[in-house]
Amino acid sequence: MAAQDTSPAPEEVAAPTMAPHGTDYAAIAMRRERRNNLALVSPALLILVVGASGPLVVMLIYSFLAAGDYGGVVWEFSTQGWFQVFLQRDMFDDTIGFADAHLSIFWRSLSLAFITTVLCVIFGFPTAYFIATRPPEQRSLWLFLVTIPFWTNLLIRTYAIMEVIRNEGLVNTALMKAGLISQPIQMLYTDFAIMLGMTYVYLPLMVLPLYASMEKLDFRLVEASYDLYASRMNTLRRIILPLVKPGLIAGSILVFVPCLGAYVTPRVLGGGKRLMLGNLIELQFGQGRNWPLGAALSITLLLIVMVALLIYVRNASRQGGAHG
Amino acid sequence: MKWTTGAGLTAAALLASTGLASAEGKLNIFNWGNYTSPELIEKFKKEYDVDVTVTDYDSNDTALAKVKAGGHGFDIVVPSHSYMPIWINEGLLLESRPDQMENFEHMSDRWKDVDWDPGRRFSVPWQWGTTGMAVNTSVYDGDPNTSAIFMDPPEELVGKVNVVPEMIDVMNLAIRYVGGEPCTSDREVLRKTRDAMMAARDKWMSMDYGTTEKLAAGDMVASVNWNGSTLRARMQNPDIVYGYPREGYPLWMDSAAVLADAQNPENAKLFLNFIMDPENAAMISNFARYANGIDGSEQYMAEDMKGAPEIDVPEEFQSAGAFNPSCPPEVQQMYTQIWTQLQK
Amino acid sequence: MAEARRIRPFAVRHLPGFPTMALICFVCLYAPIITLVMFSFNESMSMSQWGGFSWRWYVAAWENERVQQASLLSLIVATCASLIATTVATAAALGTTRTRRYRGLTGIYVLINQPLMVPEIVTGVALLIVFAMVKVWTGYTGIGYLILAHTAFCIPFAYLPIRARLESMDATLEAAAADLYATPWMAFRRVTLPLLWPGILAGGMLAFVISLDDVVITEFVKSGGQDTLPTYMLSQIRRIVTPEMNAISTVFLAISIALVTIFFLLSRGKKQ
Structure with missing residues (x-):
């Protein structure tokens, strides 16, 4: 909200008096609008990244680690997880x-x-x-x-x-x-x-x-x-x-x-x-x-x-x- | 706006109040489902002015995985004996020294020095029992004392058998049914076990918990089940009987222990001492209907438990029962593979 | 709609069997729920035989301490999550509607709606992984995690009605306020917010219902002693089938239906 609070009057007020440099001011106004928009959107995005999307990335990383003996992971690279999705080593003849x-x-x-x-x-x-x-x-x-x-x-x-x-x-x-x-x-x-x-x-x-x-x-x-x-x-x-x-x-x-x-x-x-x-x-x-x-x-x-x-x-x- | 502010304040107040409660003294117990006597908890709360919560798990592995992951928030856990060495070796338990507690004298000598916790430095017996067969005699009145109930179901029970998904117990029952030893790594025996189980699987109805109520209600007519649960089912439905597989069946003991990262270790130790009191131990048994390991608790136990065929193992079946050893990780892995095959 | 009335005599819209099928559908949708509600008032334990009217299962549920704890936690989490989600979703709606398209807008839409697309089980286990790590690092195991997770998946539910309301609003009113030298904040407080209010309320209520109903994500995120009513019910119905569960469900149903009805009336008012 802070960004919106401090922003000066909207462009409609400014534009007519500054006609010769109109384009520049329009660009500034546009940038300002964009900044406001991002400020408004960011809290929601922050929560979503921490509480929904970010964990998916961590999970991707986990899928390339080795399994711990009793749950959890060991921090070393391994493709075993992906290997086991579709393939398995037969416990009786190792094929x-x-x-x-x-x-x-x-x-x-x-x-x-x-x-x-x-x-x-x-x-x-x-x-x-x-x-x-x-x-x-x-x-x-x-x-x-x-x-x-x-x-x-x-x-x-x-x-x-x-x-x-x-x-x-x-x-x-x-x-x-x-x-x-x-x-x-x-x-x-x-x-x-x-x-x-x-x-x-x-x-x-x-x-x-x-x-x-x-x-x-x-x-x-x-x-x-x-x-x-x-x-x-x-x-x-x-x-x-x-x-x-x-x-x-x-x-x-x-x-x-x-x-x-x-x-x-x-x-x-x-x-x-x-x-x-x-x-x-x-x-x-x-x-x-x-x-x-x-x-x-x-x-x-x-x-x-x-x-x-x-x-x-x-x-x-x-x-x-x-x-x- | 007022509505929002009001709700916000209420929420904040609620949060604050629950926050305060935690400062007063708490105890979070992580135990098997339908296993904790509410009266016991009530009594402990009153006596020590501690707020107690109980959370359920339904298998040793689930409990182990959740605690191993960390940040679980529990103080007390009740693993089976065959998992106890894992819990201890992984450093998940606090060495709470029950052997030095006031009520330790009440513990039966039989349980004072056991393989899975020598000298009882970590854990206190919660309950012990057997894993066998529960059968509804109105559907099948043949001999219940055999693992064939689930490994080769009689005509009447085809498509109606439930198997509790407790991997180690069921795998050992099956291995002994085909003539092997628990925790065997003999591939021939394991192959025979797998083939027999895969053939039997199509004759099962489900692999689920909640056997007590479902057996009593008739939703299940036969199941691999624990003795106390079967006794409870029989109390509601007299048609239920408990069978001890003569091919061999597992004995087990679940023991309560304090977790290494417990947030309320002092309350947890109080609780361990508390449940070694004969009167309190009897409360545990009166709820879940298994034997406990405390001398002198018999006098407080419910009448129907005395001499119950589910509790007192008949002479002829005593030799068939044995405690599951702790299987080495590579054997455990083979079991898991067979187990996944079963559920495909 | 005059033409609709004109063509009806020719039964152009009629397809044989469809109304019957639709009515069967409605009956099937409601029959199990009505049965469930009915047997919550059953005197006996049975779920198939009527043994007379009784409140005993409601009394039993009310006196069940675990139900009390779980209900309280459900309400706390749903209140906090829906309040936060509605607030940030309102801001997000203001930042994404009635504006020129800017770079990253599509990405923002995708992020906001992501919880609607990813299967709950996947989000659940992903949160399990991350929160387990954070819990070990920080040692904090409180209900903050539950609130955060709930807030995240509530955001799209709060966002969509607010955005819909915003898009149908007349932008000239705010322009007028600006012409009268109102600061943007004043314009927002005095013009935008009152107009937007029904949308915010509707979004908040949806978020509340969604949070109250969640099972899967809660099941994976909860720590010791943090059962909400749905996770408590999940652990119970796998084993005990007593009318007490019906009683709890009925109360739950009543709350959800009340909130959804208000939502329905609010969003209907918008169209008129």
């Missing part, structure tokens, strides 16, 4: 092969995140469309209803799902009472439970961007399509889908990224037998006592996320360009 444990966990995380994203599209698309086609005065209320679960604690929502699908939970009890099953169906501690939980938790993240692009949908185009005897399916596929594609991509990224790094949902609903990437990372900092590997795995996850975001940005800017 080097792919670290199939890690690869299959990577694969599970990617596929679970992908399926969850698809499920979110299947449920989120009609919901967003439904909201976008309500009368305008109702829309914000519906939208509000979608967002409420999103702003409530993720843990509580996961817990709610757990309650429902437990052996002694609501679904099994109801089915048993109805005489449809004689023994509870094991749903908790399965990949199904993780997927259900993640879909439930991240659905609003799909609905919101989809809605944002559907709200702008020009229904005259849809009308034109019907006028040309297009079926509803064809209209959906050829007209609506291409028009809401930016929202679809944004929503998919917003769901995919947190699913990939999910930690709480697999831990609570997955039963610890099958890990996801988030849990594998945590394992290395706890029981696994291999911090460099944990750091390398984290950075690998970060890189995958970056690629997903880049695809999104490229797509968004191309869309933006196409519309002028």
